[in-house]
Amino acid sequence: MADDQDKLAQEWADALLEGNDVPDPSEAASADVSSDDEALADEWAAALAETTQEEIKHDKEQAFLSTQTHDYEFKDMGSAAKGAPSGGKRDLDFILDIPLEVSAELGRTKLLINELLQLGQGSVVELNKLAGEPLEIYVNGKLVARGEAVVINEKFGIRLTDIISPIERVKQLG
Known part of the structure; x- marks a missing residue:
C-alpha cells in the first residue's frame, strides 16, 4: 500500500x-x-x-x-492613596485592638521528670541567668526588649532598658 x-x-x-x-x-x-x-x-x-x-x-x-457576565465599576484606589498625607500619621487605628501575648523571662532551666517530681514548697530551682542580668520581654514569643524588675504598688513590673532593633529581630528569625 x-x-x-x-x-x-x-x-x-x-x-x-x-x-x-x-x-x-x-x-x-x-x-x-x-x-x-x-x-x-x-x-x-x-x-x-x-x-x-x-x-x-x-x-x-x-x-x-x-x-x-456583568460589568462592574471600581473606584480608583490610586487617587485615595495619593490623597493620604505623606510623612504624616498613618491611619493604623484598625490594628490597635489586636491582642498580643506579652511575657517576661527571668531565666530558664532543664529538669528531669524525677527532679520535677521531687520539688516541694521551699525548693530552689537554679536558672541559667546570673543575678543582675536583664529580664527578657517577649511579644508573641519573639524577643522585643530587655529590662530590670521593679516593684510598683506591691506588683512586679519591668523597666525597659533596651529595645531590640528591627535588624536584630530579623536575625533572630533566621
Missing part, C-alpha cells in the same frame, strides 16, 4: 516537472489505492465535521457566558 502511494506521488511530481497534464489517478493506481483514498477522505470528512461541531458548541458556550 505504501509503495502504491509512493508510486502515485512520484508520478504526480514527474507530471508537474514536465508540465504535462496531471495523470489520471485511476490509471496510475490500483483499486486498493483508490479505496484507501476514499477511506482517507472519509476520515478527513469525519474530522472536519467533528471540528465544526466543537466550534459550534464553543460559540454557544461563549454566547451563554456573555449573557451571564
